[in-house]
């Protein structure tokens with residue numbers, strides 16, 4: 001079962017008289033439970049593709065079905081509702097609201113989803129604890145380290161049990177040690193069955209995904225599945 005089905009998706013922007021083509025006919029199908037890294041040079045269209053998958057941007061042409069729901073003729077409200085129900089976002093800059101505490105930040109998507117106060121607060125506390133941030137719930141983002149802020153952002157992304165987690169350079173603003181911790185966390189989420197689409201320009205991070213899609217100039221130029229480590233180890237054992 002595919003959670004994402006993009007068919008011949010294009011995205012263009014008008015610049016004066018010209019049409020600037022950013023995505024040039026992307027066909028991409030992603031299975032439930034997969035962990036896909038999207039790589040490619042700066043300006044190749046990675047974030048545009050992610051915004052499209054995340055229903056933040058509407059394709060100029062082509063079709064997109066998310067979890068079996070065709071999105072091309074939906075209203076803005078319909079798209080927002082689908083997005084709030086199905087997708088958890090993790091951004092490079094965390095995008096936490098500075099005046100809200102960690103708990104309140106995690107509560108936000110649940111407010112949009114109409115979850116009652118008590119249940120929402122319990123769930124926010126539970127998620128923060130799960131991410132090792134149980135002691136920090138009442139802190140404002142400015143009182144937290146980068147790694148801690150990203151944990152709060154991940155707790156927020158997971159609060160509504162999304163079908164799909166979208167991460168745009170989630171370790172880009174972190175030092176390498178904290179980046180590795182966040183990457184491990186994301187791998188764990190995938191092992192628990194979450195579908196992950198992660199944008200990175202770091203090949204080492206992409207090596208941790210199950211599938212790597214390379215964009216260049218708004219086109220997919222490469223799409224490969226990484227061998228699971230266990231298979232490589234087994235092959236090594238046979239050949240030696």
Ligand SMILES: Nc1ncnc2c1ncn2[C@@H]1O[C@H](COP(=O)(O)OP(=O)(O)OP(=O)(O)O)[C@@H](O)[C@H]1O
Nearest residue numbers: 013020022040041042043044045046047048049201
């Ligand atoms: N709203 C917009 N209007 C016009 N052009 C845009 C818009 N958004 C993005 N672009 C252009 O689309 C191209 C792709 O941008 P995008 O942000 O998707 O690249 P990217 O692969 O994510 O790059 P980076 O690795 O630097 O984040 C760029 O040339 C950018 O200038």
Ligand SMILES: [Mg+2]
Nearest residue numbers: 046047048168
């Ligand atoms: Mg980008």
